[in-house]
Amino acid sequence: MDFNALEDFQLVASHGGFGKASRASGRSKATLSRRVADLEEALGIRLIERGARSLELTEAGQLLRARTEGPMHEVAEAVAAARDGLATPRGRLRIAAPILFSQLALGRIAARFLLSYPEVQIEAVAEDRLVNLVDEHFDVAIRINPSKDSTLVGRCFAKDRLVLAAAPSVQMPKGNRDKPFPVPAVVTPSYRDGDVWSVRNGQFTVEPRPVLHLSSLLMVRDAIAAGAGAAMLPQSIIGSMLEKGELVSWGIAGDEVELWVLHTSRRLQSPKVRAFVEFMCKQYPGGSFTIPIR
Template identity: 60%
Template sequence: MDINALKDFHLIAASGGIGAASRASGKPKATLSRRLTDLEEVLGVRLIERGGQKLQITEAGERLLSRTVGAIRDIDEAVESAREDTANPSGWLRIAAPLLFSQLALGRLLAEFRRRYPHIYVEVISENRVSDLVDEHFDVAIRINPRSNSALVGRRFARDKLTLVAVPTVQMPVGDGQSAPEIPAIVMSTYSDTEIWRVQDGQCRFTPQPVMRLSSLLTVRDAVMAGAGAAMLPGSLVSQQLEKGELVCWGEADTFTELWVLHTSRRLQSPKVKVFVEFICEQYPTGWFSI
């Protein structure tokens, strides 16, 4: 059954006729008449007797009106409520985020987000794994260098450049331009043994010799600062230590770490998801991640 035809039947009945309903709503008389006829054909009964000076609603029409008036009112209220939610987003927003981003920035960002949108409540699950947004009921995910996924859409909101760092007392080896000298390295547990570290637009190359394999970038940074070796780390994570002279830069890689905010649908996304995506992108106007 066409809900618009049912609503127009209510309009005609309340107005006292098709002409009056047309004048009250601005809808063409032909449209109202056609919808009334379509509704009668679907139901197989006559709802209004035509031809008289006064509107005559049949018994079937009276029964339909009495049984559906509450439903029509509920639908109108639901539609209006949905429009209000668009203007004033509310409810729980469930976010999947990587651990390091959560530790470095997310608490501060969410505090400001809640000040702007006090009717949105936030739950964050911080894990270094790829969560399934649908199966695990997440509204959005923040991911680092995400793989292409046709089921997800989103925006890149920041980039970070990898920087090769060590303490000042560790000497940077000098290569001959052909070879990649070995360096004691602190690496992540995902490190590949065939990896070569290239910095300064590829002009300098180093062969990492892992002395530690760790699962946290913060732990890697702490080990570097304690003099255990060199490491390739996000620039934002070591910017303060570089400024203070606690670490020195051996060069920047020509690859970037990208941060994306992802969700499941571009069309008719929920208001709370829409404002969160816009908010987090606004926090990094230069496109670079900083703490």
């Protein structure tokens, strides 16, 4: 199979037409059309339905694009790395990260990374949704407790814990532990009616009575520090307030929360991705996510 023909098919498919692909690549429409036709001839199947004004991938074309886009991206990066030298990370590194982690840590991390690898240009996007690394052209993603059946690979670089906390002025419930204690609570959009919060290995359970619904964990932190109620928050963002006595811990909830840096494959890993993964793991030598980073 002609690798160039497959590359041109991917180009046409991603841009939705020969004209757009031609303008984006600088190759003529005739060349692109011929190579796609040669690929169809070699495979013995039609990949693209060519209309008067539109282009649609056949079912076979959709399958071929989906199965080859990731590997071809890796091959292209491997070729570039071989040309430039495997030891030198360079080029644009696109990072997707949760909003809270981005606000608290990613700016400092990115700046420190660039001091070590000045030929890399970082573009970081802070969003809480799960981006598609291949379709949206991201190199790495920072994720919290990623799904075990994910097609992505990577490393856990730090851990955090959820703490049920409140201001000292908010009385910690006491009494019968056989049923949840109702408490005023500050909650996020993930809260659902009927949720309960358990701490101390399930020995202590509260029934949140929402008094505030806030979309940002930093807002939740500030609200409970002002005495609005209790909340379940990452230890990383309230640790200093607990030490100063501005907040009181009612207990730690469940298992540790893991922070991972993920990418698409262990094979043909680009120098910039490999360097960033290693760099992330060195930022938290103790394994705990703390603010600020030392």
